[in-house]
Amino acid sequence: xxxxxxxxxxxxxxxxxxxxxxxxxxxxxxxxxxxxxxxxxxxxxxxxxxxxxxxxxxxxxxxxxxxxxxxxxxxxxxxxxxxxxxxxxxxxxxxxxxxxxxxxxxxxxxxxxxxxxxxxxxxxxxxxxxxxxxxxxxxxxxxxxxxxxxxx
Numbered sequence: 001x002x003x004x005x006x007x008x009x010x011x012x013x014x015x016x017x018x019x020x021x022x023x024x025x026x027x028x029x030x031x032x033x034x035x036x037x038x039x040x041x042x043x044x045x046x047x048x049x050x051x052x053x054x055x056x057x058x059x060x061x062x063x064x065x066x067x068x069x070x071x072x073x074x075x076x077x078x079x080x081x082x083x084x085x086x087x088x089x090x091x092x093x094x095x096x097x098x099x100x101x102x103x104x105x106x107x108x109x110x111x112x113x114x115x116x117x118x119x120x121x122x123x124x125x126x127x128x129x130x131x132x133x134x135x136x137x138x139x140x141x142x143x144x145x146x147x148x149x150x151x152x
Contacts, residue, residue, distance in 0.1 A: 013039060014042075019119075
């Protein structure tokens, strides 16, 4: 009996959605999963067919920033998404707390937007091609249950 895929069911907590065409984004998304994965999050590219309808965004808006789609349907983007994930990791909670200090969210969002606008330049300069050797992330709707694969 072949082991079931780890994409069999929707994740317990939600999805971390990233731009798979950006080397910088891809590498940081996979790094985030070391901490978010064990806490019930799965990783999927923003380019997956189910993502645009699930987020309700235009094609241009879709790739602007990293997003977190929770199992409850809440959507966080950019610095807000990173701080949402930081609240889930004990050693990163001080960062989430810092986001509540006056003026800090403004600075964090501005810093995130600057990096997001320059991410492709950073990828080229640092020669961070999007890794194609990694296993393909979930490209099916989080509502799709693939139990039939477990029986193969």
